Amino acid sequence: MASSRPEWDGLSDQQVVLLARSGKETAYRELIRRYERPVFALLFRMVRDRELAEDLAQETFVKALNAIESYRPEFKFSSWIFKIGNNAAIDHLRRRELDTLSLDGSPHAETPEAMQATALQIGARQESPLDTVEAKELGGAIEAAIGSLRPEYRSCILLRHVEGRPYEEIAEILNLPLGTVKTYIHRARNELRQALAHLKE
Amino acid sequence: MTRPPGTHLSPEEIDSWLSGTLAQDWQQHLDQCQACLERARTEREIVDGIAALPLISPAAGFSDRVMAAVAIPDPFAIRSLQATQRRLFATRKSMALAASLTLLLLGSMAGSIAWSLTHQETLANIGTWLQSQGGQVAWLSLRGLASNLIEQPWYGGIRSLLDNPLQLALGSALASSVYLGGLLILRRLLALPTQQVAHAGM
Numbered sequence: 210m211a212s213s214r215p216e217w218d219g220l221s222d223q224q225v226v227l228l229a230r231s232g233k234e235t236a237y238r239e240l241i242r243r244y245e246r247p248v249f250a251l252l253f254r255m256v257r258d259r260e261l262a263e264d265l266a267q268e269t270f271v272k273a274l275n276a277i278e279s280y281r282p283e284f285k286f287s288s289w290i291f292k293i294g295n296n297a298a299i300d301h302l303r304r305r306e307l308d309t310l311s312l313d314g315s316p317h318a319e320t321p322e323a324m325q326a327t328a329l330q331i332g333a334r335q336e337s338p339l340d341t342v343e344a345k346e347l348g349g350a351i352e353a354a355i356g357s358l359r360p361e362y363r364s365c366i367l368l369r370h371v372e373g374r375p376y377e378e379i380a381e382i383l384n385l386p387l388g389t390v391k392t393y394i395h396r397a398r399n400e401l402r403q404a405l406a407h408l409k410e
Numbered sequence: 411m412t413r414p415p416g417t418h419l420s421p422e423e424i425d426s427w428l429s430g431t432l433a434q435d436w437q438q439h440l441d442q443c444q445a446c447l448e449r450a451r452t453e454r455e456i457v458d459g460i461a462a463l464p465l466i467s468p469a470a471g472f473s474d475r476v477m478a479a480v481a482i483p484d485p486f487a488i489r490s491l492q493a494t495q496r497r498l499f500a501t502r503k504s505m506a507l508a509a510s511l512t513l514l515l516l517g518s519m520a521g522s523i524a525w526s527l528t529h530q531e532t533l534a535n536i537g538t539w540l541q542s543q544g545g546q547v548a549w550l551s552l553r554g555l556a557s558n559l560i561e562q563p564w565y566g567g568i569r570s571l572l573d574n575p576l577q578l579a580l581g582s583a584l585a586s587s588v589y590l591g592g593l594l595i596l597r598r599l600l601a602l603p604t605q606q607v608a609h610a611g612m
Contacts, residue, residue, distance in 0.1 A: 230483070230488075231483075231485055231488055231489075232482055232483045232484060232485030232488055233485070234477070234482055237477060237480060237482065238473050238477065241472070241473040241476055241477075242473065245467065245468055245472055245473065246465065246466070246467045246468075249466065249467060249468040249472075250465070250466050250467075253466055254463075262468075263468050263469060263472070266468055266472070267472070267475055267476055267479075270476040270480075271476055271479045271480060274476070274480045275479075275480055275481055347459055348459070348462070348463055348464060351456075351459045351460055351463060352463065355460070366460065367460075370457050370460040370461055371460060371461065371463060373461075391421070391422070391425075395421035398421075398453055398456055398457075401456050401460075402452055402453070402456060405456065405459075
């Protein structure tokens with residue numbers, strides 16, 4: 210069942226949560242619609258495997274929506290869902306360490322079809338073919354450099370510079386002191402600068 | 411923060427520069443210090459590069475897959491509970507009544523548990539008697555039903571239906587359809603409206 214847009218556009222996340230708590234299915238779908246892309250993008254860049262990221266994203270939403278009664282509206286819904294997602298990714302990474310990024314597909318894919326199915330889909334932007342090649346090259350290098358960071362640095366840098374979250378919210382999501390978050394982001398940028406230095410030359 | 415003489419931009423100041431909130435004296439330093447300017451520009455390139463990473467989305471049907479595993483609370487049960495809560499806490503009198511009833515209920519439960527623990531033999535005797543009586547009543551009812559069905563002339567239709575398996579199947583299907591139809595109609599009649607209705611004068 211698709212949710213009609215104008216009905217939801219003026220509502221805050223907290224208001225949509227209240228409607229979900231009253232048993233309105235379309236409110237659940239609206240929460241998924243608002244956060245499926247950012248949560249999936251964060252998880253994909255954390256675990257670097259499309260299928261696994263889908264599973265973790267699904268697990269994140271199922272866990273959050275089934276526990277919607279325990280969500281406290283004085284906190285941002287985005288912080289809550291990112292926290293659940295990030296914990297799922299960190300738990301997974303602790304269990305199984307992944308160390309190679311592949312834009313061409315999952316490192317665990319065994320057939321060409323599986324490689325194709327798990328490949329990162331680059332979104333279309335308004336660029337010339339040359340720009341696209343350069344952007345892909347730079348984007349690929351940045352993705353690879355982010356993939357080589359420690360998981361904690363990776364979460365911080367993605368939340369800060371991909372999702373545009375303020376430091377305070379990142380500290381809340383990751384359950385870290387504000388100073389630690391700032392340090393992690395600076396260190397992560399330092400490591401990225403070193404990893405991408407060859408592109409400048 | 412005022413810049414101490416001879417110092418270069420710290421990561422915090424570079425952050426401020428990236429967000430366009432760098433203090434004036436630091437900005438003056440940045441305009442003159444090639445090392446700081448180069449560092450800040452490199453950081454901006456990295457940050458811009460990260461922000462321009464491609465948008466990625468999960469495969470189509472993601473929300474359906476999530477919703478298949480989500481238990482949505484029953485709105486009728488929630489509204490009934492909320493209405494009961496509102497009624498209970500509406501006045502001091504209703505709260506006192508609810509508290510008294512709760513105490514009475516808890517007291518009788520505690521009394522019942524205490525009595526059961528001290529009279530276990532009596533309970534066992536009552537259980538045995540009820541079991542034997544229950545068995546007799548069930549057997550007598552079954553016999554009465556069977557003899558009625560066999561002997562009474564007004565059950566002739568049912569007897570002929572039991573003789574023909576096809577008729578029996580058709581009759582059962584018809585009865586089930588009527589029952590299900592009735593349930594669906596009842597559900598529709600009892601469903602609460604999901605959309606707010608515009609009222610005149612609002």
